[in-house]
Amino acid sequence: MQLHEETERDWWEVEALYDLCFAPGREALSSYRLRDGVPPVAPLCLVARDRGALAAAIRHWPVRVGAAPALLLGPVAVHPTRQGEGLGGLLIREAMARAAPEWERVMLVGDAPYYGRFGFERLSGVEMPPPTNPDRVLGHALVPGAWSGVAGEVRRWCDGLPPETRGPILPE
Numbered sequence: 001m002q003l004h005e006e007t008e009r010d011w012w013e014v015e016a017l018y019d020l021c022f023a024p025g026r027e028a029l030s031s032y033r034l035r036d037g038v039p040p041v042a043p044l045c046l047v048a049r050d051r052g053a054l055a056a057a058i059r060h061w062p063v064r065v066g067a068a069p070a071l072l073l074g075p076v077a078v079h080p081t082r083q084g085e086g087l088g089g090l091l092i093r094e095a096m097a098r099a100a101p102e103w104e105r106v107m108l109v110g111d112a113p114y115y116g117r118f119g120f121e122r123l124s125g126v127e128m129p130p131p132t133n134p135d136r137v138l139g140h141a142l143v144p145g146a147w148s149g150v151a152g153e154v155r156r157w158c159d160g161l162p163p164e165t166r167g168p169i170l171p172e
């Protein structure tokens with residue numbers, strides 16, 4: 001299994017994997033509104049290939065919770081023929097290891113029974129754009145205590161900032 005950063009050449013194959021793994025209309029989900037017009041965090045977009053065949057992929061986007069920068073984990077998907085082999089866990093752990101300590105906190109919208117094993121817990125006071133079930137809004141501190149006192153609306157990385165100060169996709 002080879003793990004590497006996603007390149008431009010991987011993009012459409014990863015999109016096809018997401019189409020296969022998620023329900024139709026995935027791009028209507030509120031989390032996609034936070035990705036519109038914002039480049040992903042390239043070093044944290046990873047693909048796993050087995051003898052060339054795409055087995056799994058993960059992407060991350062930058063967001064702001066109130067004024068605090070955070071990573072939005074996802075989408076993450078494992079090809080149906082490769083699920084249950086630990087690839088999802090491998091990608092999530094590897095991305096978090098690469099993200100810290102530059103990024104202090106990561107969040108997602110997903111199943112707590114799955115993401116709990118990676119240290120994700122329900123975030124109270126963190127509001128995703130509607131409609132989102134608050135029980136599925138989960139966070140993990142990459143630096144101890146990074147979520148304490150962080151609350152408010154989750155916004156696109158560039159929202160509320162003048163264009164000249166939007167800058168590269170890096171935590172502040």
Ligand SMILES: CC(C)(COP(=O)(O)OP(=O)(O)OC[C@H]1O[C@@H](n2cnc3c(N)ncnc32)[C@H](O)[C@@H]1OP(=O)(O)O)[C@@H](O)C(=O)NCCC(=O)NCCS
Binds near residue numbers: 082086
């Ligand atoms: C969810 C997904 C990424 C997990 O990847 P994976 O490589 O299959 O999972 P892993 O091998 O790392 O872990 C397998 C374990 O996770 C559990 N698991 C998988 N999906 C789960 C879910 N949605 N809720 C709870 N547990 C889940 C399995 O039951 C298994 O449990 P076990 O270790 O006790 O046997 C993958 O199944 C997938 O792509 N699913 C479709 C797309 C999707 O739902 N993405 C996540 C969006 S929130």
